Amino acid sequence: MNYFYCYDGQMMRKLQDKHIRYITRALTIDKHQKFWLYEITDEFQQALEEIKRTQK
Known part of the structure; x- marks a missing residue:
């Protein structure tokens, strides 16, 4: 299993x-x-890709 540490409240x-x-x-x-x-x-990776696309 791999984990992602998020330090940004907005990203959370x-x-x-x-x-x-x-x-x-x-x-x-x-x-x-x-x-x-x-x-x-x-699902996490898909959500992260969607977030990246909308930030451009």
């Missing part, structure tokens, strides 16, 4: 809009920065 919301749910959210140990962990699936 865009993925949620595509009905992609994160596995967990956490804080980094050193900087206490929030991130969301996603499993890379076919």
